[in-house]
Amino acid sequence: MELPVVPFGKPRPERADAARNRERLLETARAMIAEHGAEKVTMDALAEQAGLGKGTVFRRFGTRAGIFRALLDDDERRFQEQVLTGPPPLGPGADPAQRLIAYGHARTAFLADHYLIVRASLERREPRWVSGMTLSHIRMLLGRTSLPPSALEGLTVQLTTALEGPFLLPHFLTDQTPEPPSDTHPTLLSDGWRILIERLVRD
Numbered sequence: 001m002e003l004p005v006v007p008f009g010k011p012r013p014e015r016a017d018a019a020r021n022r023e024r025l026l027e028t029a030r031a032m033i034a035e036h037g038a039e040k041v042t043m044d045a046l047a048e049q050a051g052l053g054k055g056t057v058f059r060r061f062g063t064r065a066g067i068f069r070a071l072l073d074d075d076e077r078r079f080q081e082q083v084l085t086g087p088p089p090l091g092p093g094a095d096p097a098q099r100l101i102a103y104g105h106a107r108t109a110f111l112a113d114h115y116l117i118v119r120a121s122l123e124r125r126e127p128r129w130v131s132g133m134t135l136s137h138i139r140m141l142l143g144r145t146s147l148p149p150s151a152l153e154g155l156t157v158q159l160t161t162a163l164e165g166p167f168l169l170p171h172f173l174t175d176q177t178p179e180p181p182s183d184t185h186p187t188l189l190s191d192g193w194r195i196l197i198e199r200l201v202r203d
Contacts, residue, residue: 022060025050026074029067038116041067068121072114079110080133096144097201103137104163104193111167112186118167134160145201155200163193 028050032041043064047054061067088094089102111118139156147155166189 018060021052021056022070025052025057025060025067026071029071033117038068038120041120043067063123065121065123068117072117072121075110075114076133079106082106083133083137096141097197100138100141100197100201101194103134103141104197105190107131107134107163108186108190108193111164115167131160131164134164138163142201147201159196162196 025046029041029046032046032049041064043057043061044054046067047057050057057067061070083090083103083106085091089098090106094102135156138159139152142152142155142159143149
């Protein structure tokens, strides 16, 4: 039986008008990103484009980064559903090594597709770039291999960093916004991930 990799729990009940405002703001933010790029999405601009008060935006998201975290959360939930209930090898039904490889490929593609949103969701004073879902899922799959239990916690952290770090860590090393990854970048990372897992789990 598959258990959720991240215990999101049930969302708090929300007033109908508040829920509508949230969806309106997120739809507006997505449209602004598609038309003008993530850098043009500010608290003031989002309020103006959505036709809502600036106070509503601040109450909903708190900071500019909060806008992007909310956008990312929606897509993360859909990604999680694919991991938990989708077809193998990403979903249940394949052996742990196959699932680890498939997760790395899917997660690399996800981070490449969401590169600008992920980076805009980060705040230097409160760095949260390690995915709890990735940590939990890798730990669960490693636990189903023949690796020694004493090594699992350290390997989980190291593999999570190897998978997500290339996209996210540079945010804390430079004040400049790097260019989005090229088409070959995710492929190279996916190939490296496959080799890493095969050497670790299958040898």
